[in-house]
Amino acid sequence: MEKINITLKEKGIKPTYQRLKVLDYMSKNLRNHPTVEMIYEELAKEIPTISLTTVYNTLGTFIEKGLVCGVTITGTEVRYDINTESHHHFLCKKCGDIIDVDVPCSLSGKKGELVDGHKIEEIHGYFKGTCRSCI
Amino acid sequence: MEKINITLKEKGIKPTYQRLKVLDYMSKNLRNHPTVEMIYEELAKEIPTISLTTVYNTLGTFIEKGLVCGVTITGTEVRYDINTESHHHFLCKKCGDIIDVDVPCSLSGKKGELVDGHKIEEIHGYFKGTCRSCI
DNA sequence: CACATATATTGTAATAATTACAATATTGCA
DNA sequence: TGCAATATTGTAATTATTACAATATATGTG
Numbered sequence: 001m002e003k004i005n006i007t008l009k010e011k012g013i014k015p016t017y018q019r020l021k022v023l024d025y026m027s028k029n030l031r032n033h034p035t036v037e038m039i040y041e042e043l044a045k046e047i048p049t050i051s052l053t054t055v056y057n058t059l060g061t062f063i064e065k066g067l068v069c070g071v072t073i074t075g076t077e078v079r080y081d082i083n084t085e086s087h088h089h090f091l092c093k094k095c096g097d098i099i100d101v102d103v104p105c106s107l108s109g110k111k112g113e114l115v116d117g118h119k120i121e122e123i124h125g126y127f128k129g130t131c132r133s134c135i
Numbered sequence: 136m137e138k139i140n141i142t143l144k145e146k147g148i149k150p151t152y153q154r155l156k157v158l159d160y161m162s163k164n165l166r167n168h169p170t171v172e173m174i175y176e177e178l179a180k181e182i183p184t185i186s187l188t189t190v191y192n193t194l195g196t197f198i199e200k201g202l203v204c205g206v207t208i209t210g211t212e213v214r215y216d217i218n219t220e221s222h223h224h225f226l227c228k229k230c231g232d233i234i235d236v237d238v239p240c241s242l243s244g245k246k247g248e249l250v251d252g253h254k255i256e257e258i259h260g261y262f263k264g265t266c267r268s269c270i
Numbered sequence: 271c272a273c274a275t276a277t278a279t280t281g282t283a284a285t286a287a288t289t290a291c292a293a294t295a296t297t298g299c300a
Numbered sequence: 301t302g303c304a305a306t307a308t309t310g311t312a313a314t315t316a317t318t319a320c321a322a323t324a325t326a327t328g329t330g
Contacts, residue, residue, distance in 0.1 A: 014277075016277095016279085016325080016326085018278085037316085049280075050279085051279065051281065052280095052317095053281075053317095054278080054279055056318080057278080058278095072207065072208060072210035075205060075213055076287095076288085078316085090253045090255075099253065101250045115236045115238055116234070116236050116237065118225045118236070118267050118270075119266075119270055120263075121263055122262065122263040124208070124259075124260065124263070125259065125260040125261075126260075127256075127258055128256055129255045130253065130256070132252035132253050135252075149297070149298085149306070149307075151297080151306095151307065152296095170287090172286095172287090184308085185309085186309045186310065188288095188289085188311095189307080191287095191289080192307080193307095211286080211287075212286085212288090213287085213288090
């Protein structure tokens with residue numbers, strides 16, 4: 001938990017209790033790609049007064065400071081990912097899980113470069129289908 | 136317009152006036168990746184009685200039958216694409232435009248195959264950044 | 271330590287995209 | 301033409317997210 005405190009300070013984010021808890025949750029649920037709702041529900045067990053707005057605000061701050069990133073591939077909600085390295089995802093149409101996949105891909109590693117004259121800041125790749133557990 | 140009629144029949148979709156018009160719009164706006172709202176606004180000029188629900192229903196049917204596909208990369212709304220061939224996109228953070236990009240990419244051409252044991256049905260890749268016109 | 275100021279949290283209300291649903295209209299076939 | 305199936309429309313409900321104002325907390329200065 002002290003590690004998380006330090007991470008926040010390093011990024012210039014005031015380490016409040018709520019922020020610590022959100023980042024702690026993200027760190028412990030590396031492969032979850034949770035929604036705001038999932039984080040809120042879980043934290044509310046420990047912090048009954050926490051508000052949904054705070055979770056939104058916190059994640060907004062984290063994204064700004066590059067601590068997490070938003071994954072917008074379901075079409076209905078934003079999922080959050082503490083792994084900010086450019087990597088690819090698999091979205092299961094049956095269970096809704098988002099899973100990291102490790103594919104060598106020429107899309108990777110081009111930040112700052114151009115495609116067709118457009119300046120690249122982020123690179124995203126994902127598959128949709130049926131995940132291993134749902135087949 | 137007759138061509139569009141035939142396309143609908145081939146796909147087993149009853150070619151109603153509204154559906155013809157939606158598909159016609161999509162065909163004439165190949166590079167737009169429009170929202171439901173954009174399609175609705177435009178068609179409402181010619182068909183004042185058309186309803187937003189019809190546009191949603193129509194696009195839903197088109198997606199089911201493989202006539203168009205949904206592009207869910209902005210995080211706020213679904214954009215529609217009449218190009219159903221697997222290809223990649225560029226989302227401009229300034230103007231919001233979605234532009235097709237032609238990148239050779241190992242993500243392509245793997246439908247039916249597996250990644251990490253997950254069965255692939257769709258492959259998507261996109262960049263975010265500043266488009267050519269906004270630089 | 272106390273106070274002032276800035277910043278964060280909370281709760282509620284507003285907005286935006288989408289879906290549900292029931293009434294009406296249209297289509298295609300016997 | 302008439303009937304059954306399907307499509308369209310309008311409205312209301314739902315879901316995710318944002319706006320905003322009041323309250324609470326944290327930080328820096330004397």
